[in-house]
Amino acid sequence: MPNRYAENFLSFVNDSPTPFHAVHSAKKLLGEAGFTEVKPGGPIAMIGAHTDSPCLRVKPISKKQCDGFLQVGVETYGGGIWHTWFDRDLSIAGRAMVKTKAGNFESKLIKVDRPILRIPTLAIHLDRQEAFSFNKENQLFPIAGLIAAELNRKPAQPDIPKDSNAPFQPLKVLTERHHPAIVEEIAGAAGVKPGDVVDFEALLYDTQKSVIGGINNELIFSARLDNLMMSFCSVIGLLEAIKPREDEEDSSISLVSLFDHEEIGSKSAQGADSNLLPSVIRRLSVLPCSQGTHQNSSKIISPDTSTAYEQTLSTSFLVSADMAHGVHPNYAGKYESDHRPEINQGTVIKVNANARYATNSPGIVLLQEVARRADDGKGVPLQLFVVRNDSSCGSTIGPMLSAAMGARTLDLGNPQLSMHSVRETGGAYDIEHAVKLFQSFFVHYAEVHKSIIVE
Ligand SMILES: [Zn+2]
Structure with a gap:
């Protein structure tokens, strides 16, 4: 070393x-x-x-799905070499604003450690383009899993029943703006219940850890x-x-x-x-x-x-x-x-x-x-x-x-x-x-x- x-x-x-x-x-x-x-x-x-x-950041309303896949809407931040984000084992981290017992709002650092997102490339057989080009809105677009698996999943917490006396919500609740499974991951990382997460700023990151590299351990890959x-x-x-x-x-x-x-x-x-x-x-x-x-x-x-x-x-x-x-x-x-x-x-x-x-x-x-x-x-x-x-x-x-x-x-x-x-x-x-x-x-x-x- x-x-x-x-x-x-x-x-x-x-x-x-x-x-x-x-x-x-x-x-x-x-x-x-x-x-x-x-x-x-x-x-x-x-x-x-x-x-x-430079990174990708979860949009304020990120819940999307298509052709059996759960997808997460992301925004580009800075001038990244975006093609390097394809086929990586991605996850999310950032900070969540959570409700405290006293009724205040507190910011908590969050980091989901397992790879829950991926931006898959297209098989070469289906598109033999010489230079790799792609649309940053439709194709630099992560999948988060399959709709079928999500339907079979038992939610960590049953949804709060809609009741006519519920307080007025200026914005749609978080689980309507984002996939409930994502909100649950964020709540778990923050150590709170999903219902206590009020908002979050989540960035995508590559779960592959930084390492010393090179034949003589002279490089850092990170x-x-x-x-x-x-x-x-x-x-x-x-x-x-x-x-x-x-x-x-x-x-x-x-x-x-x-x-x-x-x-x-x-x-x-x-x-x-x-x-x-x-x-x-x-x-x-x-x-x-x-x-x-x-x-x-x-x-x-x-x-x-x-x-x-x-x-x-x-x-x-x-x-x-x-x-x-x-x-x-x-x-x-x-x-x-x-x-x-x-x-x-x-x-x-x-x-x-x-x-x-x-x-x-x-x-x-x-x-x-x-x-x-x-x-x-x-x-x-x-x-x-x-x-x-x-x-x-x-x-x-x-x-x-x-x-x-x-x-x-x-x-x-x-x-x-x-x-x-x-x-x-x-x-x-x-x-x-x-x-x-x-x-x-x-x-x-x-x-x-x-x-x-x-x-
Ligand atoms: Zn710099």
């Missing part, structure tokens, strides 16, 4: 089939390490990543590498950065921000194009700056609150961490000849002249210094990526956060293949590279940023 970082990542990704779960997993790691408070004052070393991945790998590495980097630190002098605030909705443009309350990160920084920036180790009031310096935010940002730095494209041996021509990041050769700094990435030269210098100091001075490798001029280019949360805050920013990410496939490929050793790089960023930022002078 390659290393414990890769092993720990496998549990993280397996426990995180949806963005809701990813946030829960990250909070758990921080909670176990005793995270409760922020240390005020000084510059902020930030890493931003996203927890969402769903959601983009961008759970960077979410995981930033949280672990933060945890490893706080461990050995006794010198509280000359340090910066360490901040990890995990956003939802990157794959659909980030414009939402929990997306990167919201006021979330700026308002957190605004709060951190006006906290008194503690000088020295004692809580002596004469040593607490209150910042000038009118410009504290701008001052904090002028000395802070954001690493926008999102997966990068490693060179693909079968499509080598798609990559710029001098910029072909290799799997397991280190985290990739992403550069784009048209600001699709926020990286600039002072940022590269800073990151190089951080990488040199990583792993107790042994250092971790870095790579550079630029897209071909005749190719389209993705973007990240880097440029939008950089613009919103006026903070220096750099885009980077670990190299992977098949980004946005339901089953992606990455490097088992790059997890450790990124964790050690981020750890070093948090530990050394305050010292390193002072040594980089830009007019």
Whole structure:
């Protein structure tokens, strides 16, 4: 087995089939390490990543059937490589809003562990098309079983009899909008009775677990590498950065921000194009700056609150961490000849002249210094990526956060293949590279940023 970082990542990704779960997993790691408070004052070393991945999502009314099959209506989320979702053992996960005994509504994470859905391909004998094309509404359409089996099934709970005194329902009840068997699975996963599930957000996920792969255990075959790998590495980097630190002098605030909705443009309350990160920084920036180790009031310096935010940002730095494209041996021509990041050769700094990435030269210098100091001075490798001029280019949360805050920013990410496939490929050793790089960023930022002078 390659290393414990890769092993720990496998549990993280397996426990995180949806963005809701990813946030829960990250909070758990921080909670176990005793995270409760922020240390005020000084510059902020930030890493931003996203927890969402392209997927299929159960429609608000999903109950469909045809030719003896139960079917579940789904909506596409983000730009997935949708043909990879065919013939996979799919299930659902997400969150359910459930009624409590006190009459309140509570959100519960749900994950159905067995494969209950599948999108079957058509036999080649019936359609000899050279390129696989399909309709995203009618053919990217999962089956959930057979109507006959559903009719023979004894429901877990008899339906509540329709009675004329029943309270008014603004929407059709859940078991009319979705197959009752699906609602029962969700209720079971939430540990409540089917009648107590009021609504849910359910995403489809592939039940095949993430694994270490490759002849020498050097690869990772997994769903959601983009961008759970960077979410995981930033949280672990933060945890490893706080461990050995006794010198509280000359340090910066360490901040990890995990956003939802990157794959659909980030414009939402929990997306990167919201006021979330700026308002957190605004709060951190006006906290008194503690000088020295004692809580002596004469040593607490209150910042000038009118410009504290701008001052904090002028000395802070954001690493926008999102997966990068490693060179693909079968499509080598798609990559710029001098910029072909290799799997397991280190985290990739992403550069784009048209600001699709926020990286600039002072940022590269800073990151190089951080990488040199990583792993107790042994250092971790870095790579550079630029897209071909005749190719389209993705973007990240880097440029939008950089613009919103006026903070220096750099885009980077670990190299992977098949980004946005339901089953992606990455490097088992790059997890450790990124964790050690981020750890070093948090530990050394305050010292390193002072040594980089830009007019
Ligand atoms: Zn991404």
